[in-house]
Amino acid sequence: MPGEAACPAVVSEKVEGVPLYLIPRVIADQITKRGETVFCIRVERRFNHRYIVIVESRGEHEERGKQEVGGCNEEPRAL
Numbered sequence: 081m082p083g084e085a086a087c088p089a090v091v092s093e094k095v096e097g098v099p100l101y102l103i104p105r106v107i108a109d110q111i112t113k114r115g116e117t118v119f120c121i122r123v124e125r126r127f128n129h130r131y132i133v134i135v136e137s138r139g140e141h142e143e144r145g146k147q148e149v150g151g152c153n154e155e156p157r158a159l
Contacts, residue, residue, distance in 0.1 A: 092135070107135075118137065119137055120135075121134070122136075
């Protein structure tokens with residue numbers, strides 16, 4: 081509408097309990113589903129060899145960046 085600022089969609093999706101061998105499939109599915117709105121993909125290891133895949137749009141990344149330090153721009157750390 082006229083007068084409204086164009087703002088990227090603020091959408092974050094978290095897929096929990098993913099085994100290691102399915103991480104590439106989950107990421108591919110999220111990219112196919114969300115297309116060009118994907119800005120950042122994070123994979124975090126949890127207990128029992130399960131992982132969490134977090135997919136963020138640019139708007140969600142900016143909002144999270146205001147609240148905490150780090151995220152996709154930080155250096156990878158050794159496990």
